[in-house]
Amino acid sequence: MASDTLTGSPRTDAEISGLDALDIAGREKAPSRLRRGWSALWPKLAALALAVGAWQVVVWTGWKDPWALPGPAVVFADLGHYLVSPALWDGLATTARRAAIGFAAAVAVGLLLGLGVARVKVLRAALGSMITALQTMPSIAWFPLAILLFQLSEQAIFFVVVLGAAPSVANGVIHGVDYVPPLLVRAGRNLGARGPHLYRYVIAPAALPAIVAGLKQGWAFAWRSLMAGELLVVIATRTSIGAQLTYARELSEAPRLLAIMIVILVVGLLVDAAFGAADKAIRRRWGVLDQAGA
Amino acid sequence: MTPTTTTPRGVTGSVALRGVTKVYGQGGNAVLALDRVSLDVTPGEFVCLVGASGCGKSTLLNLVAGLDRASGGAIELGDGVNPGLMFQEPALFPWLTVEANVEVPLKLRGLPRAERRARVAELLRTVHLADFGRRRPHQLSGGMRQRVALARTLALDTPVLLMDEPFGALDAMTRDILHDELERIWSERGLTVLFVTHNVREAARLADRIILLSSRPGRIIWSTRVDVPRPRRIDSPEIATIAAEVTDRLRTEVGRHGQ
Numbered sequence: 001m002a003s004d005t006l007t008g009s010p011r012t013d014a015e016i017s018g019l020d021a022l023d024i025a026g027r028e029k030a031p032s033r034l035r036r037g038w039s040a041l042w043p044k045l046a047a048l049a050l051a052v053g054a055w056q057v058v059v060w061t062g063w064k065d066p067w068a069l070p071g072p073a074v075v076f077a078d079l080g081h082y083l084v085s086p087a088l089w090d091g092l093a094t095t096a097r098r099a100a101i102g103f104a105a106a107v108a109v110g111l112l113l114g115l116g117v118a119r120v121k122v123l124r125a126a127l128g129s130m131i132t133a134l135q136t137m138p139s140i141a142w143f144p145l146a147i148l149l150f151q152l153s154e155q156a157i158f159f160v161v162v163l164g165a166a167p168s169v170a171n172g173v174i175h176g177v178d179y180v181p182p183l184l185v186r187a188g189r190n191l192g193a194r195g196p197h198l199y200r201y202v203i204a205p206a207a208l209p210a211i212v213a214g215l216k217q218g219w220a221f222a223w224r225s226l227m228a229g230e231l232l233v234v235i236a237t238r239t240s241i242g243a244q245l246t247y248a249r250e251l252s253e254a255p256r257l258l259a260i261m262i263v264i265l266v267v268g269l270l271v272d273a274a275f276g277a278a279d280k281a282i283r284r285r286w287g288v289l290d291q292a293g294a
Numbered sequence: 295m296t297p298t299t300t301t302p303r304g305v306t307g308s309v310a311l312r313g314v315t316k317v318y319g320q321g322g323n324a325v326l327a328l329d330r331v332s333l334d335v336t337p338g339e340f341v342c343l344v345g346a347s348g349c350g351k352s353t354l355l356n357l358v359a360g361l362d363r364a365s366g367g368a369i370e371l372g373d374g375v376n377p378g379l380m381f382q383e384p385a386l387f388p389w390l391t392v393e394a395n396v397e398v399p400l401k402l403r404g405l406p407r408a409e410r411r412a413r414v415a416e417l418l419r420t421v422h423l424a425d426f427g428r429r430r431p432h433q434l435s436g437g438m439r440q441r442v443a444l445a446r447t448l449a450l451d452t453p454v455l456l457m458d459e460p461f462g463a464l465d466a467m468t469r470d471i472l473h474d475e476l477e478r479i480w481s482e483r484g485l486t487v488l489f490v491t492h493n494v495r496e497a498a499r500l501a502d503r504i505i506l507l508s509s510r511p512g513r514i515i516w517s518t519r520v521d522v523p524r525p526r527r528i529d530s531p532e533i534a535t536i537a538a539e540v541t542d543r544l545r546t547e548v549g550r551h552g553q
Binding site for chain 1: 361388398402430450471
């Protein structure tokens with residue numbers, strides 16, 4: 001073995017660093033944050049302005065009476081009052097608590113179910129397609145059964161929220177685990193990751209993007225199910241956002257009704273944006289965001 | 295963990311295959327991938343396995359790595375030797391930085407944090423990537439990624455390195471430089487290397503011994519020693535002469551499947 005002559009010569013070192021520098025030149029790019037933020041923001045603002053404008057135009061045409069369809073100015077004025085009233089924040093607290101508990105339960109059920117189906121062949125054969133079938137069931141169709149089982153109670157709402165969201169979470173996990181590149185699994189095993197370590201070091205992180213996508217979709221289902229539940233299952237002592245929406249309709253308070261709808265929309269959007277940010281952060285770390293743009 | 299067919303009683307760094315056979319599938323669909331392959335690799339030897347498609351080169355490495363079980367025969371490695379395996383793709387974990395990738399085998403072996411840091415730094419210096427520890431794999435070129443993969447495999451502290459066409463996807467210049475690097479690291483660390491390639495020149499450039507495998511099923515049909523002094527150049531006349539001979543034999547073997 002010629003172990004004496006082979007230590008790296010300075011010539012090779014220079015060649016290597018030169019080649020590296022050439023190879024990765026021009027891969028860095030840093031457009032200013034502010035600029036990127038603005039170019040993402042202005043189309044959204046413009047679309048919002050257009051929507052409000054269209055709404056105002058419809059009101060001006062006198063298509064519906066103002067007590068049924070108030071104009072933006074009236075609604076935003078009411079929204080201003082609503083935002084500083086305890087009714088909103090109490091209702092939001094009740095609704096947010098239900099959303100958090102329901103979604104957390106759905107995530108727990110979905111993760112366990114997804115892992116089970118992804119790992120155990122019999123479970124996959126038995127439940128794989130059923131999970132997808134469950135996803136296609138409109139959540140509001142569960143309520144009659146939920147009310148029979150749990151009466152007009154929070155349990156009825158949780159029941160439907162979990163049924164609505166868990167299949168999406170489970171599907172995310174199944175999809176994520178199924179599509180872990182086999183090469184990474186082989187590499188992980190060769191590096192000494194077996195059993196639970198393989199899950200911790202390779203499968204879980206590799207499946208994470210799909211799991212986050214499942215969580216995001218699960219949240220959308222949970223939020224819809226929750227709103228449907230709060231409209232149907234009105235518990236007099238707990239004036240949730242959904243209950244307030246029902247009251248606003250019963251009392252024909254159109255501006256309040258629309259203000260509540262705006263709140264529901266914004267809450268849904270904010271949570272969705274949080275999931276979107278998590279998803280984007282993951283994709284940036286993985287280096288799959290480069291071509292996707294903003 | 296090693297397959298049941300492995301009897302770990304060889305010398306550390308040695309690899310011995312005794313009539314290793316691998317059959318995929320069952321009954322009428324059974325395909326014989328490897329047919330009674332016997333091979334003795336001495337510690338510190340650099341062996342290149344050359345063959346056309348379907349010669350079971352990758353299957354062979356998987357068996358030695360313990361990622362798959364042989365259908366027959368035995369594989370003998372030194373006591374407690376867990377060979378490191380490298381692929382054509384770097385197979386780096388995209389969610390980890392370069393440093394963290396190299397750290398994975400150290401973590402799995404339960405090394406303390408301070409020791410891990412020192413080892414990672416040393417390994418990255420070895421592959422000339424000391425300044426790139428905080429990068430992510432996607433920010434590096436193909437050749438750099440393959441060097442990270444080499445550092446990660448070296449972190450296993452194993453005397454046996456199995457390489458499955460590791461430079462097949464790289465451009466010629468990068469590949470030449472990586473040949474120099476691999477040769478240097480191999481000789482510094484006294485590694486035993488089992489290197490699979492279909493690039494005959496690459497085999498002649500790197501190997502102490504070239505082994506030619508037939509296709510469908512994979513059998514050892516010929517082997518030769520490469521007694522060209524190191525360091526070598528891939529474009530030297532001695533290497534070209536050896537490569538030409540291996541190529542002729544490989545073509546004869548491929549032609550056998552043409553009828």
